[in-house]
Amino acid sequence: MADPGNRWNWEVKGFEPKKSSQYEDQNRPAPLVRRYSISSSSILPHQQLSKHNLATKLQKLNDKVMLAREDYAALKQEASDLHEYSNAKLDRITRYLGVLADKTRKLDQVALETLARISPLMSEKKRLFNDLLTVKGNVKVFCRTRPLFEDEGPSVAEFPDECTIRINTGAHTLAHPKKDFEFDRVYGPHVGQAELFIDVQPFVQSALDGYNVSVFAYGQTRSGKTYTMEGSSHDRGLYARCFEELFDLSNLDSTSSSQFSFSVTAFELYNEQIRDLLAESGKSSPKVLMGSPGSFVELVPEKVDNPLGFSKVLKAVLLTRGTDVSKLNVSHLIVTIHIHYNNVITGENLHSKLSLVDLARSDGLAVDNNSGEDVTDLLHVMKSLSALGDVLASLTSKKDIALTKIQCLPRSLQTQWVEMLKL
Incomplete structure (x- = not known):
């Protein structure tokens, strides 16, 4: 028998031996964790939905491309029609301008011929007008009288007619103190x-x-x-x-x-x-x-x-x-x-x-x-x-x-x- 004094003293302060139940729990195998996974049967509907959406979008894009192509074709045809129309109009305008240019040349020629006929007549008119003035007299003398100023005496001028002015000389010794002077034209004080x-x-x-x-x-x-x-x-x-x-x-x-x-x-x-x-x-x-x-x-x-x-x-x-x-x-x-x-x-x-x-x-x-x-x-x-x-x-x-x-x-x-x- 062993000496009781040589036995381990398990009663160490601060140390407590494990209980048997704890050893059992430690030796017990850990429970298995259940892993969830998606089966192929659950993935297939999701992929089909995505494909359907993509197909829908692609179809819409194709439709838009078709509409754009149709619009392009229509615009191209319209541009072609406008080009043909403008060319036709341009040809008509060109021909019309040619006709106008020809008429203008003819009118210019007529104007030149008319001017050639009129110029001598105009020169003759000027000459006759000048001759008329010459017959009437190259030298014309007009007499104009102004209104009297406040510091001036009574008027001594009379106007018997439009070509005569009569002046009162104030010479009382003369039998006829008034003298007449004739001009080509006489203007009284009232004439502007x-x-x-x-x-x-x-x-x-x-x-x-x-x-x-x-x-x-x-x-x-x-x-x-x-x-x-x-x-x-x-x-x-x-x-x-x-x-x-x-x-x-x-x-x-x-x-x-x-x-x-x-x-x-x-x-x-x-x-x-x-x-x-x-x-x-x-x-x-x-x-x-x-x-x-x-x-x-x-x-x-x-x-x-x-x-x-x-x-x-x-x-x-x-x-x-x-x-x-x-x-x-x-x-x-x-x-x-x-x-x-x-x-x-x-x-x-x-x-x-x-x-x-x-x-x-x-x-x-x-x-x-x-x-x-x-x-x-x-x-x-x-x-x-x-x-x-x-x-x-x-x-x-x-x-x-x-x-x-x-x-x-x-x-x-x-x-x-x-x-x-x-x-």
């Missing part, structure tokens, strides 16, 4: 600018027909010369009315083969010296030579295309001239409208001028002071106006104009007389 222009209009037409025309405003200080030429903002003067008439008439006479163009020159003549009113500042002033037929004056032309453009040029001219007020009454203002006509078919080229002149005062030597400068200015004015009167008298009597009389005028005014046909 428009009525005055009616008698000037035929000369504007003559200028457009290719003849040189000059219009002069002559008279004493405060007689209304400048007003007649310039007018006012509400009643235009001869400057504006003449150009407007030229512009309107040119539009009526212009054709596809002929046209008019206009340019303007303007200068001031003071003591036989010329000042170009359209020249740019800083440039040398043009000069005028006296008594030499070969002398000439160069002026700066300003092209104008319409009445508004002419008004702007005229305004600039008057502003430039007005910078020296002391010269206004003793200087001449000459505004010339240059008229150019060109006909590309007949080759006709015409150049004429309409000169509008605001002359210096005709007061003579009645000056307020006897300064040498004033006397010199008035002597130059009297000299030029005297020569002007001699030339007018010669033209009126249809006598030859003496060369010495013309040479007494400044070169700038000589051209107005030598080249003119109407005054």
